[in-house]
Amino acid sequence: MLEVKHITKYYGNNRAVNDLSFTVKDGEIFGLLGENGAGKTTTFRIIMGLIDANSGEVLLDGEKIDYNLTDKIGFVTEERSLLTKLTVLEQLKFYGVLKGMDESLIENDIDKWLEKFSISSYKNRKIKELSKGNQQKIQFISAIINHPKLLILDEPFTGLDPINVKMMKDAIYDLQKEGCSIIFSSHQMEYIEDFCEKLVILVKGEAVVSGNLKDIKEDFGIKNIMLRGDDLPLDKIKKVKGVLSVSKVRGEIEVKIEDKVIAPKIFSLVKNSNITKYDVEEPTLNEIFIAKVGGIHE
């Protein structure tokens, strides 16, 4: 289990992270969101022990993270961090040994992972000769080759096609089953919604949203009612108190309401309009993110 307790980090007079706390249990996938410069990289660096926090502490299974524990952590950075002049085998061996694996035994593991990701034929090719997608796979394998206890994934699906995304997702779920704690960061909210049960949204180093995704959506209040039907009384719907907006989205009418208690009122207005769809949906994470982060900027 990873415990981040009240960490604060200053760069000179700039506060990068302010009193940030969260916990990632074994086998849990945790989302760390924030726009660029929100403090995600600093948080990752503190967790990895690359930089020291001014205050607070980070514990992995109750122990302070240092170079004795980093062997148990896998890290996929946002930008590719591969030595492009090395071959795939050399690169994976290099990172594997640095993570404490035995150089003479590591090749079997490498073969298994390369096969799993269908890139065995590239084993002796130089990294720079590979496509972006295949480089990303190598980067991912290098982070998980030691079966980490904690895995940090910063935009792990960059450059991957849907088939490879699925391949990587399956690998992540396998690790989750093994009990690995996973921190996931991405600007693509659908991935976060797919993966994470819990999340934190950082704005200027502070957690503005934190908790279970389900609770966050519930607490957000705003709901979307998706309608499909003939002669929908859109003007009447717009006049209902608590309706925030009415718009056409992909051939359907989306009614944004500020609370779920408004939903029955809308239903009573449309029930006689030959409706083929009436669905009260939770807000998307994207909406919550824009509302929270955008609201701070305003």
Place this chain on the structure above:
Amino acid sequence: MNRKFLYLTKVSLRKKFKTKWFVITNIILAVAIILLLNINSIVSFFGGDFDSKTNIIVVDNGTDSYSLFEKNIESYASTINSDEDGVKLAVKKSNKTVDELKDDLQDDEILVELNSDSTEYLKAKVTSNEKIDTLTYQVLSQSLNSTKTTIGMAINNIDATTLNNISSPVTIDRVVLNEDNNVDENVGLIMSSVFPTVILPFFMLTMILIQMVGGEICEEKTTRSMEIIISNVSPKQHLMSKILASNIFVIVQGMLLVVYAVIGLLISTNMLSSGMSLPSEVTSIFDSLVASGFIEKLIYVIPLTLILIVLSFLAYSIVAGILASMTVNMEDFSQLQTPLVFLSLGGYYLAMMAGMFNGSVLIRILSYVPFLSSFVSPSLYMMGEIGLVDIVISIIILILFIYLILHFGIKVYKVGILNYSNEKVWSKFFKAFKNKDV
């Protein structure tokens, strides 16, 4: 020692040695050094008109000194001809007129007119179609001078012993009270020609070292693999592994250069035994070195110089590593390393010019300065400007300096390797130095 540190060093070394460029470069170096050391034999092997004689045609306009001149020419020519590059001259007297001789003068002929002079005893006019080579002209000029001296002696009734006593150099009985400085002053002259050649490989290896440490750190930074690496090994171990690997590389490369030189000399010696000889310049410098006690001093100075060189390699590589950590790409590092390169170049020139500033306090102080000491100290010692104690002081200062740059530099390195911005680099550098958050 930490397993990961050793692995990092091993990988770094493998990257340096296990490349086709290392093999190609060393083949080129070996061939070049061996060829240079055997250049005389190679030139002779490819042949040429080495046996052509230069004919000196003498017209004696009433001086009656032809036979004297002929003897002098033969004497000087035979002295020089003991070397491989000697001159081959044939002297003959002609009764033809100068104009006739000039009309028929060949390219391998020199016309010498000997004329009497009331004040200078002997004057000569030398005519040739082409430029006369230096050695031949030297023989000619010395022979004329000797001839003139003999004529002058005869006219003034000076016997040979008296003349010898007058013209021989003053015998100087040199006494230096400080035993450490008991050295031949001529060594300064020798140093200016020998030392640059001896320290040139050290200078070149220093350049390679700076490039190598910086290049590797820059590569790991620009590919962003640095974050992964230092999340598994400490920045200190990372830096030390780069330094150790690069130092091992340059030391091995230096030893290979010595091996190539030894092979070259062995081949040369083999050729000597089969009738060829070393260039006269080399034997002459070597003889002077032996006579001045230079070789004897090397026995003491070589171990200390080697220690200085290894420590200087360490200092250069630590600073190069720290500078590289502050840069974002190779171009930045190339600019940032310039002062280091100039420092090394400065040391090289100071060592070469040390002989010109005998007794200079500034040069002596500079011989203690880290980065410069490995170039300047041995040079000053060989010239008797400083003693062995001074070299030991330079070594102690260098060790202290290395400790300090490691102690403070590692803070900068730790911050630098995670810095990907070009903004306020020096401000970050100094803040890290003071252990502040940057």
